[in-house]
Amino acid sequence: MNFEIQKRALSSVLRDDLDALVLLWPAQDADLIASKDPIAALLKQAMQQGDFEHKPGASLYLYAHPGVKTRHLVVVSVADGSTADVGTAMKAAWTVLKSVKAKRLGVHAPFNMSAQTVHVLASTLADASYSYTSTLSQPKPRALKTVVFSAPVIHAEQRAAVAHAQALVSGVEVAKEWANRPANHATPSMLADAAKSIAKGACFKCEVLGPKEVAKLGMGAFLAVARGSVEPLRFIVMRYNGAAASQAPVVLVGKGITFDTGGISMKPAAEMDEMKFDMCGAASVLGVFQALGQLKPALNVVGLIPATENMPDGSAVKPGDVVTSMGGQTIEILNTDAEGRLVLCDALTYAERFKPHAVIDIATLTGACVIALGGVRSGLFTSDNALAEMLQLAGEASGDLCWRMPLDEDYAQGLKSRFADVANVAGRQAGAITAAKFLQRFASRYPWAHLDIAGTAWRSGAAKGATGRPVALLLNYLLIQAEQKTPSLSSSHRK
Incomplete structure (x- = not known):
């Protein structure tokens, strides 16, 4: 359009x-x-x-x-x-x-x-x-x-708004396309091919790592999730270089579970087809990069997508197994359906090598966040007040809303394990927060925020389909960082 x-x-x-x-x-x-x-x-x-x-x-x-x-x-x-x-x-x-x-x-x-x-x-x-x-x-x-x-x-500001809208719509529709595709039409390898196609041009680079390279990096948590699938995992590294190499990049980490059966802790059959949407975080990263290619803002952005299926075959990881993450922490996997945090934790460790300005992970992570916030606002978790304020401002200005949730250290108590450094799940209470506390353990070396989009990334029922969120929020945030925000992203959104 x-x-x-x-x-x-x-x-x-x-x-x-x-x-x-x-x-x-x-x-x-x-x-x-x-x-x-x-x-x-x-x-x-x-x-x-x-x-x-x-x-x-x-x-x-x-x-x-x-x-x-x-x-x-x-x-x-x-x-x-x-x-x-x-x-x-x-x-x-x-x-x-x-x-x-x-x-x-x-x-x-x-x-x-x-x-x-x-x-x-x-x-x-x-x-x-x-x-x-x-x-x-x-x-x-x-x-x-x-x-x-x-x-x-x-005026010029309206013309700039049209250019921004053109890029945003293009990015949102890329995110919708890949999220809406059935899992057999959106495998990890297909996502990697899509990333390569998007990341073309002088400002872009794209590298795709397979199982051997991921094993060499020591990503034991990511590898554990992928064990049960015949589809080979892909770790996708996209780079947009719109500024000087000395400028620290913003790193976006998108959860790319292209289909989630729950693994050995299998989900019930009802509505399991919607688990094709478990890669909406990854789809949003693809969408943001699509938009960056049109707007060409003056900043550096890295996109990391750990992509795999979560399947329950004979080699799948089992409840009670202990794996070692890329950062060296051991994890007791109490529930194999809490797999998103396992692939993300290794990607968050990998992000350290970019010496980032900030890292934002985007994930359809918990049903608990759906209960807390419904489909109106995405859950925002961070201990960095400046980053929280900027993301909330970007969400309010774009209409792609988020809501900051607590990260008190007391919420981490349920993640304690007798058999590993940390368990991958706590109890039923505050499930969205305890999931974020798990991720926080692996993101201590840079400003970090987690967006739980489980309630906002897709709609169920007769209108079933991806929403393309939070592409607008993320793009808005990045343009603000580049000090190239268009008037449509400004404080004029106050009515």
Whole structure:
């Protein structure tokens, strides 16, 4: 999907040869109602009759209206113009238009759009119109190819917001694509090939390590998880070098369990198909790198993806086994379904070699986080207050929200083991926190944060599918780090 932005008057846009047009209508509409465009009088009458009101998403559909060149026009209320109301309005408009199969859609605001508004419109429209097609025998790809935003006044910040939105949507849809694919279409080797394809160009490097190289590194925890699968593990190292080599990179570590049966501690059959989404952390890293390739910010970023299946064959790791991590700590594996933290702990140790500015791991780690926060906010765990503040700011500005959770040392008590340095699980209580405490043991040599996206990375039920989160949060954070944040990422998101 391509985005454009133009400085246009409403009267001009109404004469455009578009497949469909969305007209955003604000609550402060006195001047608009007084204008002489072909729809003002009709809209005034509709409001007088109670058929159109200023609540977010209220809409009026006009077909082949006199004086309007496009056959399909939706007028939709953005109420007071807050980002939440703009998102609601765009969803409502697309609900009306999705059966039209428009290829070229206009979205006009007869008021001064903020850069944040542009960003929200683009992201919302892309999400609402997304269609997964990769494994369908008769795919029906998205018909919408071009979206033209317009307003009476356009500044450089709005144009920058469109460029950012273009890159963000591209990255989010890469993350959705790989997360949505069935496990036999998204093996560790396939993820590695995808990473190589994304990491092309002068600023990129990509290295893929196999079982022999991982064994040589001493990644005993990662190897233990991979033992039960016939699919060979892959450790993917992506690098984006947009700044001087002396600049410390931000390292993103994405959990890449391409399918999770639970291993010997096998999961129940109901909804086990959704365990293809257990690599959404890895998918988000791929998505971020896709976006970096388009925006080319001045910073260095490393992406680490430990990719494997968690399967229960005769060579699989067993409850009670003790393995040695890359950092030398021994781990008693009490539950083989707590495998994500095992692959991540070795990747977190590997991250030390980059002398990072910060390390952020992203993982569909615990069902406990779903219970705590649902599907609204990702769980944020860190003992670094500055890093926490920056990630929370990035989440609030992008609408990809997170919530800081505690990391008191008392939560680590349940991880004690008589037979190893640490157990991989504690009790049922505070499961998301004890999982983060486990990871924290392996991330003591740099600023570190953990994002538990188990509740936000995908939807279940009739709308089953990946959300692409937290690509927006991570990209926002990185752009802030590069001091290249666009206005759509600024404090303008406060309504």
